[in-house]
Amino acid sequence: MFLKENVILAVAGLRANKIRAFLTMLGIIIGIGSVIAIVSIGDAVTNNVSDTMAGLGANNIYVYVAPSDNDSIYGQMNGSGTEKMDDSDLLTFEQIEQVRKKFSNEISDLALYESVGSGKAQDGHKYANVTIYGANPGFGSVENVDVQKGRFLTDRDISGNRSVAVVSDKLVSNMFGSGTDPLGQKINVDTSDGVESYTIVGVYKYVQQGFGGAAVADKDISTTLYIPVSVAKETSDNQNYSSFEIRLKNVNDTHAFTDRIESYMKRLYANNPKYTCSAYNMENMLSSVTSMMGTISIAIAAIAAIALIVGGIGVMNIMLVSVTERTREIGTRKALGARSSYIRMQFIVESVIICVIGGIIGIITGIGLAAAGVALLKMKLVISVPIIFISVGFSMLIGIFFGYYPAKKASQLDPIEALRYE
Amino acid sequence: MSRTIIQMNSIIKNYYIGTPNELHILKSISLEVEEGDFIAIVGASGSGKSTLMNMIGVLDRPTSGEYILDGISIKRMSDNQLSDVRNKKIGFVFQTFNLIPRNNALKNVELPMLYAGMDRKKRVERAKELLSLVGMGDRMDHQPNELSGGQKQRVAIARALANDPAILLADEPTGALDSETGRMVMDLFHKVHEEDGKTIVLITHNPELAEETNRVVTLRDGMIVGDRPGSGKAAV
Numbered sequence: 001m002f003l004k005e006n007v008i009l010a011v012a013g014l015r016a017n018k019i020r021a022f023l024t025m026l027g028i029i030i031g032i033g034s035v036i037a038i039v040s041i042g043d044a045v046t047n048n049v050s051d052t053m054a055g056l057g058a059n060n061i062y063v064y065v066a067p068s069d070n071d072s073i074y075g076q077m078n079g080s081g082t083e084k085m086d087d088s089d090l091l092t093f094e095q096i097e098q099v100r101k102k103f104s105n106e107i108s109d110l111a112l113y114e115s116v117g118s119g120k121a122q123d124g125h126k127y128a129n130v131t132i133y134g135a136n137p138g139f140g141s142v143e144n145v146d147v148q149k150g151r152f153l154t155d156r157d158i159s160g161n162r163s164v165a166v167v168s169d170k171l172v173s174n175m176f177g178s179g180t181d182p183l184g185q186k187i188n189v190d191t192s193d194g195v196e197s198y199t200i201v202g203v204y205k206y207v208q209q210g211f212g213g214a215a216v217a218d219k220d221i222s223t224t225l226y227i228p229v230s231v232a233k234e235t236s237d238n239q240n241y242s243s244f245e246i247r248l249k250n251v252n253d254t255h256a257f258t259d260r261i262e263s264y265m266k267r268l269y270a271n272n273p274k275y276t277c278s279a280y281n282m283e284n285m286l287s288s289v290t291s292m293m294g295t296i297s298i299a300i301a302a303i304a305a306i307a308l309i310v311g312g313i314g315v316m317n318i319m320l321v322s323v324t325e326r327t328r329e330i331g332t333r334k335a336l337g338a339r340s341s342y343i344r345m346q347f348i349v350e351s352v353i354i355c356v357i358g359g360i361i362g363i364i365t366g367i368g369l370a371a372a373g374v375a376l377l378k379m380k381l382v383i384s385v386p387i388i389f390i391s392v393g394f395s396m397l398i399g400i401f402f403g404y405y406p407a408k409k410a411s412q413l414d415p416i417e418a419l420r421y422e
Numbered sequence: 423m424s425r426t427i428i429q430m431n432s433i434i435k436n437y438y439i440g441t442p443n444e445l446h447i448l449k450s451i452s453l454e455v456e457e458g459d460f461i462a463i464v465g466a467s468g469s470g471k472s473t474l475m476n477m478i479g480v481l482d483r484p485t486s487g488e489y490i491l492d493g494i495s496i497k498r499m500s501d502n503q504l505s506d507v508r509n510k511k512i513g514f515v516f517q518t519f520n521l522i523p524r525n526n527a528l529k530n531v532e533l534p535m536l537y538a539g540m541d542r543k544k545r546v547e548r549a550k551e552l553l554s555l556v557g558m559g560d561r562m563d564h565q566p567n568e569l570s571g572g573q574k575q576r577v578a579i580a581r582a583l584a585n586d587p588a589i590l591l592a593d594e595p596t597g598a599l600d601s602e603t604g605r606m607v608m609d610l611f612h613k614v615h616e617e618d619g620k621t622i623v624l625i626t627h628n629p630e631l632a633e634e635t636n637r638v639v640t641l642r643d644g645m646i647v648g649d650r651p652g653s654g655k656a657a658v
Contacts, residue, residue: 005536009525012525335481335512336534337508337509338505416481419481
């Protein structure tokens with residue numbers, strides 16, 4: 001009833017009392033703003049993580065040895081098995097080759113690797129930070145290493161224990177600039193174990209992943225330097241492998257094959273009391289990330305709900321003050337023939353307008369905060385349109401819910417008392 | 423032959439009913455007002471004047487007795503029906519003007535028509551007409567706080583006339599005005615009475631103003647103690 005007139009009236013009322021209106025809205029602004037900011041940043045992170053994982057391959061399966069009392073991926077990642085594994089607990093090269101042969105119909109590539117540590121390629125005052133990885137030829141295709149010049153590591157590099165390396169284009173530009181052909185060049189790499197010299201046989205295109213590099217100057221970003229896994233094993237404590245990764249020929253097999261390979265691998269460890277072998281794919285990983293984000297979202301939603309309830313109570317408080325202040329106006333309106341329902345509607349509309357304007361300011365603030373946060377994390381801003389509509393709708397609901405009691409109180413005023421009110 | 427607009431039969435109004443403090447404010451009031459009459463209800467404060475005004479204006483229901491306004495008995499009406507009666511049959515003019523803040527003169531005059539469900543175009547047209555009638559045609563877009571007391575009261579009279587009510591009910595309409603602007607407002611009542619033949623009920627404690635009307639009803643202790651013709655406009 002008279003919606004348009006009530007809206008105009010409510011807006012005029014708010015404009016007449018701007019500071020009070022703003023303070024009233026503040027709770028709603030903070031509540032809605034934080035929801036929008038957190039949800040947008042959360043979406044950006046989730047998107048980033050899933051992009052990264054999709055890049056890693058949906059048809060990849062990761063197989064790893066882990067303590068049998070804690071075979072979850074987290075246990076493995078947290079290194080909760082503090083006890084050192086020795087070669088007898090690990091997978092031998094022959095066992096892994098066995099896997100490759102047995103499942104040759106399904107497996108397209110198999111990656112072996114050995115983390116060596118970080119180091120620094122140096123030549124006079126020119127340098128490049130590197131993370132050194134021992135890898136086999138299969139690693140290049142399993143991990144989508146984008147070789148642009150030369151080649152990736154070969155079986156002969158492995159069997160010959162050759163001191164060769166595949167480096168990033170970033171390292172090349174740091175060390176040689178654009179003029180020199182990097183292939184065949186020698187680089188000296190400082191590590192904690194001393195200086196090693198490698199001949200560059202290939203250059204791959206560096207792709208930044210995840211959250212890395214936010215706090216580091218572009219020049220100092222550490223890129224991966226791949227050397228033959230056999231060379232990496234020379235300095236390693238273990239000659240056997242704690243994990244390997246496979247790429248399947250058919251992405252649709254991923255789920256079923258993860259189970260198959262896991263049961264096959266577990267049989268190899270049936271007699272080992274301390275360790276077992278598990279497998280997981282990106283789908284598992286993605287769902288655990290998604291469920292983690294879900295948990296965070298619920299926590300944020302709870303905080304936001306509290307902020308909104310507090311905001312709503314603020315609105316109710318001001319509406320009650322407003323009703324008292326306008327007692328005589330209410331009496332006059334009743335004398336002029338306003339039904340109680342008209343008065344109630346007038347105050348509910350006013351409360352809804354406060355909340356919706358607050359909600360809209362909150363949405364804008366939230367998107368601004370999210371944009372700043374996302375820029376800081378060097379990710380892409382994702383604005384969810386449904387959440388904007390939900391926020392506006394929710395603001396309206398808060399307005400109706402917390403405006404109802406003051407409005408009802410206003411509508412029930414006795415016109416005689418109200419007209420007499422000083 | 424003129425019609426009876428207000429017919430009150432043995433109206434009684436008690437407050438705090440059933441408690442030891444029960445108050446008998448109106449003690450069997452019977453009053454008839456003819457269409458087109460201009461009457462004054464006078465009495466000292468505490469005489470029941472205001473309560474009687476609330477009864478006439480359908481802001482309150484009597485404890486007993488019957489009130490027939492413009493041929494309709496209000497006895498069994500719901501609150502919503504009473505609102506509609508106030509809206510269509512009564513034009514209130516208050517001592518303190520009671521314009522709605524932050525609504526310009528035009529919006530204030532439109533308000534009763536808005537509640538009556540009249541469409542916007544008609545509403546604005548009639549509001550402009552009425553404001554011109556009360557001599558406020560050039561201040562239609564002024565906010566109440568930009569108007570003087572006399573100007574406010576003229577807007578309030580225009581608003582009271584908006585739905586062409588059966589009676590104009592004025593409660594001390596000049597009480598908050600100086601004598602000059604009070605005179606102007608009274609002249610406006612005479613004009614509305616003479617030109618439109620509007621029935622006017624004026625509540626006042628001022629005997630001089632009462633004398634200007636056609637009929638003076640005196641109230642004391644909740645009872646009508648005097649009912650005589652006034653001198654009309656000749657008294658001005």
